[in-house]
Amino acid sequence: xxxxxxxxxxxxxxxxxxxxxxxxxxxxxxxxxxxxxxxxxxxxxxxxxxxxxxxxxxxxxxxxxxxxxxxxxxxxxxxxxxxxxxxxxxxxxxxxxxxxxxxxxxxxxxxxxxxxxxxxxxxxxxxxxxxxxxxxxxxxxxxxxxxxxxxxxxxxxxxxxxxxxxxxxxxxxxxxxxxxxxxxxxxxxxxxxxxxxxxxxxxxxxxxxxxxxxxxxxxxxxxxxxxxxxxxxxxxxxxxxxxxxxxxxxxxxxxxxxxxxxxxxxxxxxxxxxxxxxxxxxxxxxxxxxxxxxxxxxxxxxxxxxxxxxxxxxxxxxxxxxxxxxxxxxxxxxxxxxxxxxxxxxxxxxxxxxxxxxxxxxxxxxxxxxxxxxxxxxxxxxxxxxxxxxxxxxxxxxxxxxxxxxxxxxxxxxxxxxxxxxxxxxxxxxxxxxxxxxxxxxxxxxxxxxxxxxxxxxxxxxxxxxxxxxxxxxxxxxxxxxxxxxxxxxxxxxxxxxxxxxxxxxxxxxxxxxxxxxxxxxxxxxxxxxxxxxxxxxxxxxxxxxxxxxxxxxxxxxxxxxxxxxxxxxxxxxxxxxxxxxxxxxxxxxxxxxxxxxxxxxxxxxxxxxxxxxxxxxxxxxxxxxxxxxxxxxxxxxxxxxxxxxxxxxxxxxxxxxxxxxxxxxxxx
DNA sequence: CTAGGGTTAG
Numbered sequence: 001x002x003x004x005x006x007x008x009x010x011x012x013x014x015x016x017x018x019x020x021x022x023x024x025x026x027x028x029x030x031x032x033x034x035x036x037x038x039x040x041x042x043x044x045x046x047x048x049x050x051x052x053x054x055x056x057x058x059x060x061x062x063x064x065x066x067x068x069x070x071x072x073x074x075x076x077x078x079x080x081x082x083x084x085x086x087x088x089x090x091x092x093x094x095x096x097x098x099x100x101x102x103x104x105x106x107x108x109x110x111x112x113x114x115x116x117x118x119x120x121x122x123x124x125x126x127x128x129x130x131x132x133x134x135x136x137x138x139x140x141x142x143x144x145x146x147x148x149x150x151x152x153x154x155x156x157x158x159x160x161x162x163x164x165x166x167x168x169x170x171x172x173x174x175x176x177x178x179x180x181x182x183x184x185x186x187x188x189x190x191x192x193x194x195x196x197x198x199x200x201x202x203x204x205x206x207x208x209x210x211x212x213x214x215x216x217x218x219x220x221x222x223x224x225x226x227x228x229x230x231x232x233x234x235x236x237x238x239x240x241x242x243x244x245x246x247x248x249x250x251x252x253x254x255x256x257x258x259x260x261x262x263x264x265x266x267x268x269x270x271x272x273x274x275x276x277x278x279x280x281x282x283x284x285x286x287x288x289x290x291x292x293x294x295x296x297x298x299x300x301x302x303x304x305x306x307x308x309x310x311x312x313x314x315x316x317x318x319x320x321x322x323x324x325x326x327x328x329x330x331x332x333x334x335x336x337x338x339x340x341x342x343x344x345x346x347x348x349x350x351x352x353x354x355x356x357x358x359x360x361x362x363x364x365x366x367x368x369x370x371x372x373x374x375x376x377x378x379x380x381x382x383x384x385x386x387x388x389x390x391x392x393x394x395x396x397x398x399x400x401x402x403x404x405x406x407x408x409x410x411x412x413x414x415x416x417x418x419x420x421x422x423x424x425x426x427x428x429x430x431x432x433x434x435x436x437x438x439x440x441x442x443x444x445x446x447x448x449x450x451x452x453x454x455x456x457x458x459x460x461x462x463x464x465x466x467x468x469x470x471x472x473x474x475x476x477x478x479x480x481x482x483x484x485x486x487x488x489x490x491x492x493x494x495x496x497x498x499x500x501x502x503x504x505x506x507x508x509x510x511x512x513x514x515x516x517x518x519x520x521x522x523x524x525x526x527x528x529x530x531x532x533x534x535x536x537x538x539x540x541x542x543x544x545x546x547x548x549x550x551x552x553x554x555x556x557x558x559x560x561x562x563x564x565x566x567x568x569x570x571x572x573x574x575x576x577x578x579x580x581x582x583x584x585x586x587x588x589x590x591x592x593x594x595x596x597x598x599x600x601x602x603x604x605x606x607x608x609x610x611x612x613x614x615x616x617x618x619x620x621x622x623x624x625x626x627x628x629x630x631x632x633x634x635x636x637x638x639x640x641x642x643x644x645x646x647x648x649x650x651x652x653x654x655x656x657x658x659x660x661x662x663x664x665x666x667x668x669x
Numbered sequence: 670c671t672a673g674g675g676t677t678a679g
Binding site for chain 1: 670671672673674675676677678679
């Protein structure tokens, strides 16, 4: 109101006197420009002038739609029609935009009918709005039908369709459309590039990413902050974080999204400590973190397994009086659970007002108990969730099934799976993957294979991957090869599956087959992801890579790892050499094993921490068989509790046993 | 006799 207040009365008065809809429309436009659509509406309601023209209605509908009041927009549209005023090519785009924003497909289809009846279906703007509406309502095919039939298309129409594919996670189609656009000789603009960059990020294709980047540079689009942001995200999703950082560093202007994109890039690529450095830099630069920033950093802590940093972040939020909304609180619960502090996670969950506990809140807690191997507690939480009247979703069942799998609760897991339909959740490939994992774990390889073969939806890499993992654990070369064949077809660029299959061969000393797979990987330019482990005690956080020689104290750690191996061998530890992929001398194999990142971290923990304390280590991949066996000996010989969180779950080592009941696998060497 | 559409972090 403030500045516009006096205008309001001034213009309202003159509007009433003049009954001039033109002037009224001008005032409405002015109010809308300042985002004050309420005042706009009151002018609209006051002007009882020439409402028979659609102009005033259109202006008001536009003000409303742009002001984000989508329901009011639709109400206005209804009143307009009831007043007998015919909508036109200026009306439809805004009404459709309102439908799109709220995913109101039924209403959208009604408006589509109106469009056809009034004969505006050949208007460029109306068609583009229809394409957009169907896309935002999740009906991409319908969008394409309209797009495909358009007699004329301008750049905005193309961009709308490209964005539609990108949003529907069909990046390949988005990129193809972009190429077609160029063949038609239309020059893309900054907005198009933002969408294309996002699509290429989904593809994860570094070469294409470089082309998009070059395209943006050549056309001067990089001066646009949103283009820079999209390119940062694109490189990060392709795994090229350093390139992303370069673009970030070269930006002349940055906004909150630039920082968030870069933070998220580090987080997605496992570079959590870099994420924290950047977060501090962000604070120093005076850019205030928004809720998304905190969400990214909290989940980085969860990924990294750093309780200390997570706590610091939580304190920061309390200190700065940042509003912790439901989403952020769920992320904090998740972080505490994944950092090994189930008590705090549970306490935080209990502190959430029951009314504010949503499906996601229950999901993170169920998954938290699951990864710790507490299957029964997870099932118990699920009953409580139902008693509380909260509807489970597909994530709830993923967490539950994997909880059952971790705890070896096969009967319960099968029941859960069968019960999904009752909760109107259709099993997706990931649910089948959990089942295959669960059966495979129990050695029921045949059942697992039947499950894969008989699933009513297409098999994806996660189900075959679960089967391959089971074959590794139970040493089934033949079934493993079947799984691997499908995997190499589905995901030829995924290094992990090559490594897993070579592990199976290596365990049976089939070195020729191992060598062939290694060569395949080389030919395709694939590299296994590098392993790292993190250990923290008190306020210290230390990270180790495999065969890490960058720490100033590395020699000391190496000596400790070697001496640990010697001591443990005296009480029966036998290095599991099948965890080494190379065909090298036995003695070298032992060295390779000793320098696994998780062993370095545990050795460092033994050196530096008080013997009464447990050793907490996080590994970004899955713990290997040999490390798993070694830590059982460590827990026994040194009478120390060792807790390792790998990519899959928590392993609590105590008195020579592990809470996972030895269901682990050496994905990588 | 006015007015209009497509984008990035989660």
